[in-house]
Amino acid sequence: MSTDAARVFVVGMGEVGRRLGGALGAAGVETVPVTRASGWEEALADPSALLVVCVREENLSEVLMRLHCVSPHRLVFVQNGWIRPLLAGLPGCTRGLVWFTSRGDFFRVLRPSVFSGAKAEFLAKALGRGGISSVAVDEGAFASAEAEKMGFNCVVGLPLAVHQVSLSEYLDRHRAEAQAVFTEAVTVTGWAVGTQPSASWWDAFLRAAEPLGWVRASTAKALEYRNGAVVRLAHELDLAAPVNERLLVAIGMPAGW
Numbered sequence: 001m002s003t004d005a006a007r008v009f010v011v012g013m014g015e016v017g018r019r020l021g022g023a024l025g026a027a028g029v030e031t032v033p034v035t036r037a038s039g040w041e042e043a044l045a046d047p048s049a050l051l052v053v054c055v056r057e058e059n060l061s062e063v064l065m066r067l068h069c070v071s072p073h074r075l076v077f078v079q080n081g082w083i084r085p086l087l088a089g090l091p092g093c094t095r096g097l098v099w100f101t102s103r104g105d106f107f108r109v110l111r112p113s114v115f116s117g118a119k120a121e122f123l124a125k126a127l128g129r130g131g132i133s134s135v136a137v138d139e140g141a142f143a144s145a146e147a148e149k150m151g152f153n154c155v156v157g158l159p160l161a162v163h164q165v166s167l168s169e170y171l172d173r174h175r176a177e178a179q180a181v182f183t184e185a186v187t188v189t190g191w192a193v194g195t196q197p198s199a200s201w202w203d204a205f206l207r208a209a210e211p212l213g214w215v216r217a218s219t220a221k222a223l224e225y226r227n228g229a230v231v232r233l234a235h236e237l238d239l240a241a242p243v244n245e246r247l248l249v250a251i252g253m254p255a256g257w
């Protein structure tokens with residue numbers, strides 16, 4: 001596993017990009033920001049650079065088109081959501097599941113972030129040195145972590161928008177629905193990646209969610225990569241995700257997710 005990286009270009013300087021870039025910089029890694037307006041030319045011209053893609057799921061397709069000439073071994077993706085289909089043509093790329101929450105001044109590491117792939121060890125070590133606890137895992141462990149994270153992201157989003165409540169209000173008033181949303185998400189995506197969800201994931205979710213009780217979602221984002229992906233996969237795998245489906249209908253998402 002290679003651990004050397006010359007420069008790291010951080011593509012997308014939003015919440016995650018600025019936090020990861022800051023931590024890498026604090027660890028002594030040379031980082032270069034790439035925004036819509038700047039940095040792209042330099043990033044694509046450097047044959048040894050690592051590109052850490054921190055755009056939202058919705059922007060990933062267009063960014064992948066710009067990255068078509070870069071070797072997958074130099075690419076890192078840290079998006080939430082079901083992005084596997086988008087990355088199917090990039091074997092050997094590195095993926096990360098970011099377990100911190102950054103919103104404006106709020107920043108909280110919830111659990112160690114998880115990386116898998118060619119640059120996973122390099123990133124986990126550097127981010128750890130820079131203050132963002134992270135681990136490198138193999139593909140199987142990453143698949144489990146991915147299913148578990150889908151559970152988190154299906155609860156902390158769409159249901160809050162449907163009920164117009166904060167996360168703590170939602171978990172207090174609609175605990176059974178929240179657990180059903182979570183269980184459907186981890187079961188369906190677990191099937192899709194060939195992993196068995198653990199009974200401990202729900203309690204781990206509740207612990208991770210504790211500092212986020214104030215979170216609200218006035219509009220639900222990236223639904224086709226989150227609850228929508230769960231329902232789509234459930235249909236494909238002959239499984240059921242009725243609670244996620246009902247919430248999507250409630251928010252007015254057109255069928256065909």
Ligand SMILES: NC(=O)c1ccc[n+]([C@@H]2O[C@H](COP(=O)([O-])OP(=O)(O)OC[C@H]3O[C@@H](n4cnc5c(N)ncnc54)[C@H](OP(=O)(O)O)[C@@H]3O)[C@@H](O)[C@H]2O)c1
Pocket residue numbers: 011012013014015016017034035036037054055056057059062063078079080081098099100101102103
């Ligand atoms: N925020 C968190 O706490 C957190 C935690 C874990 C995981 N995540 C995941 O991380 C991903 C990024 O989330 P985020 O919160 O960082 O989103 P964000 O704050 O919206 O940042 C995304 C950034 O990417 C930029 N961008 C979009 N297209 C680009 C392009 N073609 N070239 C260069 N930059 C481009 C955006 O610019 P514009 O504003 O101009 O579009 C924006 O600055 C999402 O998948 C999210 O679910 C977020």
